[in-house]
Amino acid sequence: MANVMEAHDLAKRFGDLVAVDGVGFSIAPGETYGLLGPNGAGKTTTISIIAGLLEADAGKVEVGGETISPSAIGPKRRMGLVPQDLAIYPDLTARENLHFFGRLYGMDNNEVKERSNRVLEMIGLTDRADDLTKEYSGGMKRRLNIGIGLLHGPELLILDEPTVGVDPQSRNAILEAVEALSGEGMAVLYTTHYMEEAERLCDRVGIIDQGRIKAEGTRRELVNLVGQKDRVTIAAAGGQLQEAARRLSGLEGVEEAGADDQGITLLVVEAGRLLPVILSELSQNGISVSGVTIEEPDLEAVFLHLTGKALRDV
Amino acid sequence: MKPFTIAWVNLKRLFRDRSTYFFVFIFPLALILLIGLQFGGDFLPQVGVLATEEGTTATEIVDALEAEPGLEVVPLRTEAELVDQVERGNLDAALTIPAGLDQSLAAGQPAELGFIARPGGTGAALAPVVGEVVQRSLLAANAAAFVSVQGLGDFPTSVALAQQVENGIPAAEVTEETVGESLFPASLGRFDLGASSQLILFMFITALSGGAVLIQTRQLGLSRRMLSTPTSVTTIIGGEALGRFAVVALQGIYIMIGALLIFGVHWGDPVAAIAIVLVFSAVGAGAAMVIGTLFRNAEQAAGVGIMVGLGMAALGGAMLPLQLFSPTLQRIAHFTPHAWASDAFAKIRDQGNIIDIAPELGVLAAYAVVLILFASWRLRVAITRP
Numbered sequence: 001m002a003n004v005m006e007a008h009d010l011a012k013r014f015g016d017l018v019a020v021d022g023v024g025f026s027i028a029p030g031e032t033y034g035l036l037g038p039n040g041a042g043k044t045t046t047i048s049i050i051a052g053l054l055e056a057d058a059g060k061v062e063v064g065g066e067t068i069s070p071s072a073i074g075p076k077r078r079m080g081l082v083p084q085d086l087a088i089y090p091d092l093t094a095r096e097n098l099h100f101f102g103r104l105y106g107m108d109n110n111e112v113k114e115r116s117n118r119v120l121e122m123i124g125l126t127d128r129a130d131d132l133t134k135e136y137s138g139g140m141k142r143r144l145n146i147g148i149g150l151l152h153g154p155e156l157l158i159l160d161e162p163t164v165g166v167d168p169q170s171r172n173a174i175l176e177a178v179e180a181l182s183g184e185g186m187a188v189l190y191t192t193h194y195m196e197e198a199e200r201l202c203d204r205v206g207i208i209d210q211g212r213i214k215a216e217g218t219r220r221e222l223v224n225l226v227g228q229k230d231r232v233t234i235a236a237a238g239g240q241l242q243e244a245a246r247r248l249s250g251l252e253g254v255e256e257a258g259a260d261d262q263g264i265t266l267l268v269v270e271a272g273r274l275l276p277v278i279l280s281e282l283s284q285n286g287i288s289v290s291g292v293t294i295e296e297p298d299l300e301a302v303f304l305h306l307t308g309k310a311l312r313d314v
Numbered sequence: 315m316k317p318f319t320i321a322w323v324n325l326k327r328l329f330r331d332r333s334t335y336f337f338v339f340i341f342p343l344a345l346i347l348l349i350g351l352q353f354g355g356d357f358l359p360q361v362g363v364l365a366t367e368e369g370t371t372a373t374e375i376v377d378a379l380e381a382e383p384g385l386e387v388v389p390l391r392t393e394a395e396l397v398d399q400v401e402r403g404n405l406d407a408a409l410t411i412p413a414g415l416d417q418s419l420a421a422g423q424p425a426e427l428g429f430i431a432r433p434g435g436t437g438a439a440l441a442p443v444v445g446e447v448v449q450r451s452l453l454a455a456n457a458a459a460f461v462s463v464q465g466l467g468d469f470p471t472s473v474a475l476a477q478q479v480e481n482g483i484p485a486a487e488v489t490e491e492t493v494g495e496s497l498f499p500a501s502l503g504r505f506d507l508g509a510s511s512q513l514i515l516f517m518f519i520t521a522l523s524g525g526a527v528l529i530q531t532r533q534l535g536l537s538r539r540m541l542s543t544p545t546s547v548t549t550i551i552g553g554e555a556l557g558r559f560a561v562v563a564l565q566g567i568y569i570m571i572g573a574l575l576i577f578g579v580h581w582g583d584p585v586a587a588i589a590i591v592l593v594f595s596a597v598g599a600g601a602a603m604v605i606g607t608l609f610r611n612a613e614q615a616a617g618v619g620i621m622v623g624l625g626m627a628a629l630g631g632a633m634l635p636l637q638l639f640s641p642t643l644q645r646i647a648h649f650t651p652h653a654w655a656s657d658a659f660a661k662i663r664d665q666g667n668i669i670d671i672a673p674e675l676g677v678l679a680a681y682a683v684v685l686i687l688f689a690s691w692r693l694r695v696a697i698t699r700p
């Protein structure tokens with residue numbers, strides 16, 4: 001079966017800044033595709049082009065075989081967008097918000113009513129459906145934000161970091177909802193900078209950084225890129241962490257080392273053998289270590305491997 | 315129809331805001347009432363009269379001035395009071411009737427009446443009106459003087475005789491002729507002028523403050539979300555414009571009907587009146603959209619909207635009647651749509667119909683088209699190129 005969405009060589013600059021630089025990927029029906037990358041990687045810009053909100057400088061997007069652009073109407077019927085920033089009317093109720101966007105998706109009154117009830121049930125807002133959304137908690141607003149995007153039962157649901165700033169409970173509810181929709185055969189494009197979300201939800205993941213897709217594949221395929229290496233996370237404080245990471249990357253057996261304000265992350269061939277050396281190196285540089293974890297390779301390790309940077313939850 | 319869906323959501327949100335009821339619906343009518351009560355009389359220019367001595371002709375002149383519907387007579391006692399009141403602008407003009415007027419007229423000597431007004435403005439415009447009234451009053455006196463000088467009878471008897479003659483059929487025509495000379499039509503009720511001014515003022519302010527809504531809709535990411543649905547940019551812009559138009563038109567028609575029912579305001583031909591409201595609403599919608607594209611910050615736009623709204627209302631004759639403006643200012647005033655709407659309302663109050671106000675409607679429609687086209691172009695850029 002043909003892909004739901006195909007993007008080819010997308011490029012977008014904002015002045016001198018290259019936000020998206022030759023991004024291309026495709027999504028098959030029912031597939032969940034993740035774009036995993038840090039802040040400013042170009043995820044939202046890519047998604048805006050795919051959703052037909054932004055004109056690309058170069059490249060082409062096809063949705064259901066039709067080319068998308070801000071003025072394309074047909075392909076937009078097939079997609080539902082959940083923007084990263086909330087886009088709901090604060091002075092309307094959840095039901096009224098759903099009704100309004102339902103009408104814009106071309107549904108008639110009865111259809112909107114019926115679908116709204118189902119969506120409200122799904123996002124757990126049935127009880128509060130007739131309250132103004134400005135009285136909602138942050139998590140409830142986020143859930144409505146998602147609800148609007150899936151109201152018309154799109155072939156492709158695009159979610160842009162839907163769990164940012166959400167409490168763990170709501171977050172879990174959102175992830176479960178996405179899994180359920182995917183189970184019903186909806187294709188999903190999901191951006192995140194949370195490695196665990198990408199691992200849990202996505203059939204395939206594209207790792208994006210500085211406007212480029214660095215690698216793409218299933219979790220297993222991506223992890224294999226790293227080889228048999230362990231990821232060592234050292235919680236540390238004091239001293240020059242960046243400087244220390246640079247020094248550590250020079251050690252035999254250390255593949256990559258990146259630092260952020262919480263510590264240092266390394267990819268190491270034989271972690272058990274190398275750990276004492278690493279720790280003594282750190283203490284010599286006046287860095288006090290408060291904890292060490294050694295993990296099998298995961299997407300975090302892949303990111304580090306590909307970019308030399310730590311992909312941290314922010 | 316999607317533009318209506320978008321327009322409807324605009325109206326719904328407006329009515330959800332409690333302050334709407336006050337500012338859009340209660341406040342304008344309250345102001346019409348207040349202005350009608352406080353200053354309703356002030357729309358009639360005030361003319362002071364200093365009659366140095368009681369006399370037949372003097373009484374005649376005062377009575378005639380009082381009968382003149384376009385002005386109000388204020389009796390004065392001293393020369394000093396007269397000068398003072400005119401200087402301070404409490405009076406628009408003043409007339410002095412010299413002592414011994416009857417005698418000098420009876421003797422066939424020329425009588426001199428004094429008229430003072432401040433330069434420019436209403437006062438100066440009143441000179442011909444007052445002059446006309448005086449002339450008319452002197453008709454009887456002149457006739458009497460003629461009779462008396464010719465030695466046909468004594469002056470008081472002759473005046474009485476002449477008055478009787480004047481009150482006959484031919485003289486009645488003279489009285490009616492002068493009605494048109496007054497600054498404001500005699501038919502103008504105390505609320506009429508205030509009502510159309512307030513209507514224009516408030517419709518435009520409501521329109522401009524709506525520009526902020528447009529910015530808010532963009533800031534909340536709702537315009538982009540609309541664009542992510544199968545809805546064209548043109549439809550989105552059309553819907554927002556229609557929403558702005560509907561809000562303003564609704565207010566206009568409400569004020570019109572409210573003022574008619576509550577204060578008995580005479581608007582003139584209803585079809586023409588509604589036409590003015592609708593075309594002016596389109597101008598307002600266009601102006602709102604322009605404001606909505608010129609600023610990025612909703613509060614800023616709302617503030618500027620009110621300032622511009624008040625400023626244009628003042629300049630365009632929605633605060634002070636255009637008739638009181640100097641010719642140059644009147645010309646400048648006609649750069650605002652307010653002045654054209656004002657003119658159109660004045661015409662229909664004065665028996666005009668929709669054909670008579672076609673030029674004003676045409677100018678307003680041109681304003682609307684230019685503003686809406688300009689704003690649509692800007693808005694398209696704002697929505698598709700964040």
Ligand SMILES: Nc1ncnc2c1ncn2[C@@H]1O[C@H](COP(=O)(O)OP(=O)(O)OP(=O)(O)O)[C@@H](O)[C@H]1O
Pocket residue numbers: 014017018019037038039040041042043044045046084161193700
């Ligand atoms: N409208 C804009 N004008 C100028 N620069 C922009 C604009 N939108 C995005 N950028 C820049 O483009 C780059 C990519 O931004 P984008 O929002 O796509 O990143 P992202 O991956 O979604 O990040 P985040 O995880 O923080 O949402 C950033 O450097 C950003 O500053």
Ligand SMILES: [Mg+2]
Pocket residue numbers: 043044045084160161
């Ligand atoms: Mg983003």
